Amino acid sequence: MQIVEPQVTVSTAQQLGLTPEEFEKIQEILGRTPNFTELSIFSVMWSEHCSYKNSIIWLKTLPRDGERLLVGAGEENAGLVDIGDGLACAFKIESHNHPSAIEPYQGAATGVGGIHRDIFTMGARPIAALNSLRFGNPELPHTRRLIRGVVKGIGNYGNSFGVPTVGGEVYFNDCYNQNILVNAMSVGIVKVGETVSARADGPGNPVFIVGSATGKDGIHGATFASADLTEDSAEDLPAVQVGDPFQEKLLLEASLEAIKTGAIVGMQDMGAAGITCSTSEMSAKSETGMRIDLDKVPTRQPHMKPFEILLSESQERMLIVGHKGREQELYDVFDKWDLVCEQIGEVTATGRLEFYQDGQKVADVPAEPLVLGGGAPVYKREFKRPAYLDQIAAFNPDSVPVPEDYVATAKKLFASPNLVSKRWIYEQYDSMVRTNSMGTNSPSDAALVRVKGTGKALSVTTDCNSAYVYADPYVGGMIAVAEAARNIVCSGAVPVAITNCLNFGNPYNPEVYWQFVHALKGMGEACRRFDTPVTGGNVSFYNQSVFKDRTEPVYPTPTIGMLGILDNFSNAMTLDFKQAGDQIYLIGPPCTDLGSSEYLRRIHNIRFSPAPRFDLEEEWAVQEAVKAVIRQGWAASAHDVADGGLFTALMESAMVRSLGFEIETDPVFRKDAYLFGESQSRVIITVSAENEDEMVNYLNSKNVSFSKLGEVKGGSALVDKTDFGPVAGWKEMFDQTLGNEMER
Amino acid sequence: MKFGVVVFPGSNCDDDMMHVLGTVMEQETVKLWHKDDRLAGFDTGDCIVLPGGFSYGDYLRSGAIARFSPIMNAVVEFAGSGGMVWGICNGFQILCESGLLPGVLLPNSGQKFICKNVHLSVTSTQSPITAELKAGQVLKIPIAHADGRFYADDQTMAELRANDQILFKYCDEAGAVIDSANPNGSLDAIAGICNRQRNVFGMMPHPERAAEPILGNADGRLMFESLLASVSAV
Numbered sequence: 016m017q018i019v020e021p022q023v024t025v026s027t028a029q030q031l032g033l034t035p036e037e038f039e040k041i042q043e044i045l046g047r048t049p050n051f052t053e054l055s056i057f058s059v060m061w062s063e064h065c066s067y068k069n070s071i072i073w074l075k076t077l078p079r080d081g082e083r084l085l086v087g088a089g090e091e092n093a094g095l096v097d098i099g100d101g102l103a104c105a106f107k108i109e110s111h112n113h114p115s116a117i118e119p120y121q122g123a124a125t126g127v128g129g130i131h132r133d134i135f136t137m138g139a140r141p142i143a144a145l146n147s148l149r150f151g152n153p154e155l156p157h158t159r160r161l162i163r164g165v166v167k168g169i170g171n172y173g174n175s176f177g178v179p180t181v182g183g184e185v186y187f188n189d190c191y192n193q194n195i196l197v198n199a200m201s202v203g204i205v206k207v208g209e210t211v212s213a214r215a216d217g218p219g220n221p222v223f224i225v226g227s228a229t230g231k232d233g234i235h236g237a238t239f240a241s242a243d244l245t246e247d248s249a250e251d252l253p254a255v256q257v258g259d260p261f262q263e264k265l266l267l268e269a270s271l272e273a274i275k276t277g278a279i280v281g282m283q284d285m286g287a288a289g290i291t292c293s294t295s296e297m298s299a300k301s302e303t304g305m306r307i308d309l310d311k312v313p314t315r316q317p318h319m320k321p322f323e324i325l326l327s328e329s330q331e332r333m334l335i336v337g338h339k340g341r342e343q344e345l346y347d348v349f350d351k352w353d354l355v356c357e358q359i360g361e362v363t364a365t366g367r368l369e370f371y372q373d374g375q376k377v378a379d380v381p382a383e384p385l386v387l388g389g390g391a392p393v394y395k396r397e398f399k400r401p402a403y404l405d406q407i408a409a410f411n412p413d414s415v416p417v418p419e420d421y422v423a424t425a426k427k428l429f430a431s432p433n434l435v436s437k438r439w440i441y442e443q444y445d446s447m448v449r450t451n452s453m454g455t456n457s458p459s460d461a462a463l464v465r466v467k468g469t470g471k472a473l474s475v476t477t478d479c480n481s482a483y484v485y486a487d488p489y490v491g492g493m494i495a496v497a498e499a500a501r502n503i504v505c506s507g508a509v510p511v512a513i514t515n516c517l518n519f520g521n522p523y524n525p526e527v528y529w530q531f532v533h534a535l536k537g538m539g540e541a542c543r544r545f546d547t548p549v550t551g552g553n554v555s556f557y558n559q560s561v562f563k564d565r566t567e568p569v570y571p572t573p574t575i576g577m578l579g580i581l582d583n584f585s586n587a588m589t590l591d592f593k594q595a596g597d598q599i600y601l602i603g604p605p606c607t608d609l610g611s612s613e614y615l616r617r618i619h620n621i622r623f624s625p626a627p628r629f630d631l632e633e634e635w636a637v638q639e640a641v642k643a644v645i646r647q648g649w650a651a652s653a654h655d656v657a658d659g660g661l662f663t664a665l666m667e668s669a670m671v672r673s674l675g676f677e678i679e680t681d682p683v684f685r686k687d688a689y690l691f692g693e694s695q696s697r698v699i700i701t702v703s704a705e706n707e708d709e710m711v712n713y714l715n716s717k718n719v720s721f722s723k724l725g726e727v728k729g730g731s732a733l734v735d736k737t738d739f740g741p742v743a744g745w746k747e748m749f750d751q752t753l754g755n756e757m758e759r
Numbered sequence: 760m761k762f763g764v765v766v767f768p769g770s771n772c773d774d775d776m777m778h779v780l781g782t783v784m785e786q787e788t789v790k791l792w793h794k795d796d797r798l799a800g801f802d803t804g805d806c807i808v809l810p811g812g813f814s815y816g817d818y819l820r821s822g823a824i825a826r827f828s829p830i831m832n833a834v835v836e837f838a839g840s841g842g843m844v845w846g847i848c849n850g851f852q853i854l855c856e857s858g859l860l861p862g863v864l865l866p867n868s869g870q871k872f873i874c875k876n877v878h879l880s881v882t883s884t885q886s887p888i889t890a891e892l893k894a895g896q897v898l899k900i901p902i903a904h905a906d907g908r909f910y911a912d913d914q915t916m917a918e919l920r921a922n923d924q925i926l927f928k929y930c931d932e933a934g935a936v937i938d939s940a941n942p943n944g945s946l947d948a949i950a951g952i953c954n955r956q957r958n959v960f961g962m963m964p965h966p967e968r969a970a971e972p973i974l975g976n977a978d979g980r981l982m983f984e985s986l987l988a989s990v991s992a993v
Contacts, residue, residue, distance in 0.1 A: 170872050174903070175813040177771025261769050261816025353768065445874045445903045447968045448811075450775045455876070455901070455968075456975030465973060467778065584973060 020051035020320070027051070031058035037392060044384045052370070052378040055322040057385065059288035060295060063556055066391035069522040070554045073532055077539045081548040083511060085207065089387070092133040092213060092283065093201075094550020096512050098580055100469045103207050105139035108147070108200035108477065108516040108576040110555035114255040115197040119164025123197050124172040124258035125330050130201040131176060132284035135267050136333060138211040138274045139203030142449055143464045144173050146183040146199045147477040147516065147574040151192030153432050153756055158187075161195055162440075162757065168258075169199070170443040175260035176267070180444035181452050182462035184477055187432045190569045193560035198516040200576040202475055204466060211274050214281035215297035215305060215336045218364040222305055224290070225349055225356040226266045226332040230315035232256050233289070233328025262331040262354075269352035270333060276348065278341035285332040291325045291385075293334035294368055298382035299389050305382075307360035309372040321370060321377040336362060401526035406623040407486050412609050415619055417687055422739050424618055425662055428691060429745065430752050431617045434659045439754035457589045458671060460505035460655050463581060472587065474508030474579035480658060481570035486611045487626035488530045488571055492537025494626065494695055495575045497634045498657060500545045503579035504638045505653040505698060507588035507645050510545050514576040515552040520559040520568025527559075530571040538573060544631050545638075547577060588645045590654040591671030597651050597727040598707050599676060601661070602644070603637040603697035604720045607685040613659050614691035628694040637696045640719040649702050649710040656697035662690040662734070664699055665724075669732065670746040677733040678725030690734070701727060760990050761805045762788040763798065765834070765850075767825045772811035772848065772967065779967040780808070784983050796829040798837050804990065806843040807834055809850025811903070811965060821864060821906040822852030831857055843887060844959045845986075848904055851951070851961030860954055860961045861919065862911035867904070868944025874903040876976070877942050879950050879964060880930035883923045886953045886960055891985035897934045898927075898978040900964040902942060907963040909945040909952075919952060927951035927962060 021027060028038035031054060041049055041057050049057065063069055079088040085095040085103055093107035111126025131141045146169060151158045173180050178201070215222070233256035273279055281301070283293040290312070294305050309324050319327075335356075337345050342358065349356035363369070368385075370378040384390025418424040428434065447455055453463035453472060461476035478499040484491030500510040515538065520527035542549060559568040581587055608628045615621040644650045656664040669676050680689045688694075702710050714721045732739035739745075764776045773790060781788040791798070791807070798807065814825035825831070831853070838844045838859055846854040854860040867873060881889050881896045892898075911919065919925055927950040931940040941948045943963070951962025966979030 167871075174872055174874075174905075175769070175771075175816060177812060259816070261813060261818070264769055264771065264813075442875050443872050445872070447874065447901050447903060447965070448771055448775065450778060450968050450971070450974065453974060467782075 023048055023051055023054050028054060031055065032062060033058050037061060040392070044381065044390065050378065052321045052325065053380050055326055056291050056378060056380055059291055059326055060385040061391055064287050065292055066387050067554055068392045069394050069396055069556065071387065071393055072395055073535045077535065077549040078543045079548050081512060081546065084548060084550060088549055088551045092136050094512060094514055095137065095210065096550065096578060097207065098471065100471065101207050102466065102469065103205050104202060104473060104578060105134050105137050105205060106200065106202040106514055106576065106578055107133050107551055108198055108514045108574060109133070109553045110516050110518060111197045111199065112194065112518065112555050112558055115165055116193065116195050118255045119161045120168040121255055121257050123165040123168030125256045126197050126199045127169050127172040128258045128260065128263050128330050129286045130199045131178060131263065132286065134201045134203035135270055136211070136213070136282050136284040137205065138209055138271065139205035140271060141178045141201045141203040142451060143181045143202040143462070143475060144178050144200065145181060145475055145477045145576065147479065148183065148185045149191040149196035149572060150187050151195065152189050153187050155192065158192065159757060165195070165197055166440050166443050172258055172260045174445040176264050177448050179446050179448050179452055180441070181446055181454065181464055182476055185437050185440060186481065188570060190567065194558045194569050196518050196558065196569065196572055198518070198574050200477060200514065202473060202578070211279060211282045213283035213297050214301045215303050215362050216280055216301045218303060218362050220280055220339050220362045221337050221342055221358045222307065222360040222362060223335040223337060223345065223356050224312055224332060224359050225335055225354055227259065227262050227329055228313040228315045228355065229324055229327045229332070230329045231319065231323055231327060234323055234326045256328045256330050258330050265352045265354055266331050266333065269349050269354050273345055273348045276344045278338050278344040280336040280338055282333055282335045285334060287328065289325065289327045289329065290334065295382045295385040297334065297336065298368060299386040302366060304363040304365040304367040304369070305360055306363050306369045307371070309370055309377070311357055311359040313355050313357055321372050325370065396522050396528045397525050398529035398532050399525040400529055403623065407625055410624040415609060415615070417685065421734065421737065425739060428614055428617055428659060429663060429666065430748060431613055432753060432756065433613055434663055435752040436749045437753060438750055439757050453587065458591060459589050460502035461508065461579060463506055463587055470584060472581040472584065474503045474506045474581050475577070476502045477574055477576045478502065479572055479574040481572040482611045483626045484534055484573060485570040486624060488533035489537040490626040490629050492534035492573055493541040493631060494629050495573055496538055496541035496545065496547065497695065498655070499575045499577035500547065501638060501655045501698065503577055504641050505588060505590065505655050506581065507586040508579035508581040510547045510577055510579045512550050512578050513542060513547050514550055516574040516576070517552065517554045518558050518569065518572040518574065519556055522556045524568065527568050534571050534573045541631060544635055586646055588650060588653045590668055591652055592668045592674045592676065592701055592727045593651040595674065595727050595729065597701040597703055599678060599724040599726055600700045600702060600721055601697055601724050602640050602700055602714070602719060602721045604633065605681055605684055605689055605722065606694045607688040608692045608694035609688050612691060612693040614687065629696065634696040636719045637698060640714060640717055641698050641700070643713065644700055644710055647713070649706040651701045651703055654699045656699060658693065660691040660693050666732065666745055668699060669742045670749060673730060673743045673746060674727050675729035675731045675742050676725060677728045680735055681722065760786065761801065762786055762808060763791045763801055763805065764788060764808045764810055765791045765793060765830055767793045767812065767814035767828060769814045769816055770810050770812035772965065775967045776808050776810045779970045779983065783970055784987065791830060793828040793830050796833055798833045801837065801842065803841045806845060806986065807837060809844065809846040809853050811848030811850060814849055814853065822849060822856040825853045826857040835859060838959050841958055845888065846961040847965060847967070848963055851963055852906065854959060854961045859959045860952060861915045862909055862952070864906050865908040865910050866906050867908055872905040873942055874901065876901050877964060878930050878932055878940065879927040880934050880936055882925045882928050885923050886926055886957050887986045887989040888960055888982040889926050889985060890989040892981060895934060897930060897932070898981065899969065899976055900966055900979055901968045902964045904963055907943040907945065909949040911946065916947065922955050924952050924955065925949055926953055926960060
């Protein structure tokens with residue numbers, strides 16, 4: 016068959032998302048004009064999604080070293096952390112925002128599939144999944160359709176694949192109306208020394224493709240992820256991939272079994288940019304090349320063009336480099352699992368990727384210039400302080416009236432979709448398969464996942480309050496890390512490392528880029544303080560919707576996925592009040608601060624206010640105190656004060672066992688700020704009467720502020736003697752509100 | 760006594776079963792591969808477990824393809840000769856599809872996958888997994904399924920009742936069998952049944968997920984203990 020390809024000009028390059036300057040650079044690298052296939056290869060590899068060209072300069076400023084880290088950030092498909100007992104934890108978070116905005120079910124499903132593949136391609140078995148979701152206004156039918164699709168997609172994929180979804184977060188805000196965010200995280204376990212690297216060493220070694228056949232789905236997906244989401248984006252449907260969790264389950268088992276044979280040199284999953292990305296990254300890492308025969312690639316339909324095979328983002332595929340002479344061992348394993356394993360080429364010493372079809376060479380490009388850290392472009396973008404920050408600075412708390420009826424105000428606030436239980440969502444996820452989920456019957460601020468065969472558990476959480484980051488990217492970036500660490504500390508564990516998913520608007524917009532730069536600065540500073548290096552993650556730009564007269568970026572949303580280690584089950588801590596008579600303490604400073612609270616947005620309809628009060632050193636002192644109080648065995652419960660403020664946090668602890676509480680507010684502070692403000696670095700601890708003195712003596716000896724709030728008592732909530740009603744009634748509202756909204 | 764846990768492509772609770780039977784209950788337990796057509800080394804005093812998961816992806820009716828796996832011929836034969844077969848979740852669906860148990864499991868009435876703790880009332884103690892329990896005893900056991908709505912025609916239902924084949928019903932925390940405690944719309948709130956000979960039992964809830972104190976719930980362990988006790992009593 017004669018291969019007919021379009022003539023390549025600078026406008027072809029532009030249509031594929033490349034700039035004229037980048038097109039010139041490609042011509043320089045090749046010493047000629049690329050053909051269409053080659054141009055396609057460059058366009059995906061140099062897309063933001065694969066090259067990080069607009070972010071890498073700033074990503075490199077994040078702390079990326081630590082004594083527990085077994086591979087550096089960006090070196091492999093995911094971060095790898097030593098957890099002791101001869102085991103390591105591989106973990107990573109990634110976005111699948113644009114596909115989910117267009118086709119929520121498949122977009123979210125393949126997001127889950129993709130991140131698990133990143134983990135097991137390293138030889139680790141995924142044992143837990145988390146996610147971080149952002150939707151628009153749930154009162155819009157469009158939003159509810161997206162929620163249903165995303166939740167079903169995450170559920171169907173993860174449930175079938177057999178990895179529990181143990182934690183996550185969901186926020187609603189108008190800024191995500193068109194451009195939702197779907198960030199998925201996977202956490203896996205591997206024996207130290209038994210990991211597999213994404214390398215292509217040894218010229219002459221065979222290159223295999225395993226798993227699903229290659230189809231036309233997801234072509235130019237990486238480029239699609241690197242462009243603004245527009246009204247026309249629904250026409251890009253072929254750029255969305257289709258997932259098959261059953262294939263992925265087989266691929267998981269077969270891959271781990273194949274690794275055990277020792278016949279594998281290197282392995283990389285095929286995600287963005289498919290065969291192109293895996294062949295170029297593996298080759299570049301080993302300073303080798305590959306000769307690939309595209310006719311050997313199993314395809315779903317005949318007559319696929321070279322660029323279609325190369326760019327296809329068909330899911331559930333792996334590229335494997337095996338040891339020459341040991342091919343049969345690999346065939347045997349994949350045959351056992353009824354999976355296709357096809358040799359499609361071999362490693363060469365040329366440093367070039369040579370693709371053939373019908374005996375003709377259809378593309379010949381050097382590997383190194385394609386990849387991040389090699390010759391892919393690196394840009395310094397300009398940034399300028401966003402104008403809206405003036406509106407934030409102009410906020411005057413005195414203009415906010417104090418509520419007349421605190422009970423009614425609390426009820427209205429508490430019913431906010433951002434604060435109520437996400438039960439309607441998480442009950443659609445299998446949260447218990449693999450029988451390690453310690454939170455099923457005893458909830459903690461972070462999810463505790465037992466590591467079988469050890470006395471340890473992992474503590475994992477995803478966190479980011481993007482309203483804080485919008486109000487002050489630097490402080491908000493710090494808070495995202497601090498809150499994740501606080502959650503892990505409240506679960507009894509010690510924070511160890513993070514992965515991040517940086518969701519921002521268009522990087523060519525200087526105001527958006529200002530948000531990006533400052534959020535990273537804050538994040539980096541907090542990571543250094545908590546000694547939680549960044550092990551990897553992903554950047555998702557272009558999260559904004561384009562309307563006729565304006566573009567609206569989403570709130571800057573740098574989601575933190577944090578890993579902690581619980582070294583002893585006896586230190587595990589839960590968030591629920593345990594029994595009447597326990598004393599309720601607040602560790603951390605109360606203050607008159609309403610900044611960026613759900614209370615301001617929901618009760619007073621105020622969108623512009625500063626980030627909540629935050630001081631990194633104070634946060635550190637509070638977390639150290641909480642750690643000690645838990646380890647000494649004094650704490651009966653520990654719960655972080657977060658969205659919705661102190662009242663919400665108390666109610667969350669009370670509802671689990673429907674236990675009431677009685678507290679007094681401190682007249683030094685404005686009462687609505689005391690109850691509903693979201694100033695940071697605060698943790699509610701309950702302590703039995705017999706441990707109270709010891710705990711108080713200890714806290715007095717430390718440089719940390721704390722105060723007594725009241726006690727666990729009866730079945731109702733009493734604040735300054737005002738009866739807020741039975742906790743069971745609040746629980747009913749908490750559990751049912753979102754479900755009622757979704758099922759209406 | 761020995762346990763064999765069948766691994767179908769797409770099984771995902773096989774490791775959990777291996778863990779509970781092997782490590783927690785300290786029983787001799789081996790994995791069995793779906794392509795094997797014989798149960799070598801098993802006799803009628805042993806137990807074959809069909810674990811949960813999504814066999815063959817369950818893209819067709821749940822369990823409808825797995826029943827044609829080579830090993831199912833051997834399992835049917837094993838059951839016919841009196842060996843014990845225990846199907847949980849997808850395993851229950853496969854047992855119904857293969858005819859070892861009556862009835863079918865339809866999509867949940869809410870049309871959604873549900874994963875949560877539910878309560879079960881022990882309806883019959885005439886089975887190895889309930890022999891050591893008390894009738895009306897309430898157990899907290901998790902479910903995790905999309906197709907768990909038990910259904911059978913009137914005659915089959917009448918036989919199930921007449922022969923005391925209903926092992927568990929969904930109930931509330933206090934043991935009341937009421938509609939609001941039925942998570943999937945199962946007929947008669949049925950959560951688990953056995954065959955007439957009482958050597959094949961199937962249930963949608965997952966006792967293996969509630970068998971260790973570290974997970975905050977060991978109610979499921981009672982079924983494993985009952986099974987072991989009733990075998991050693993024979």
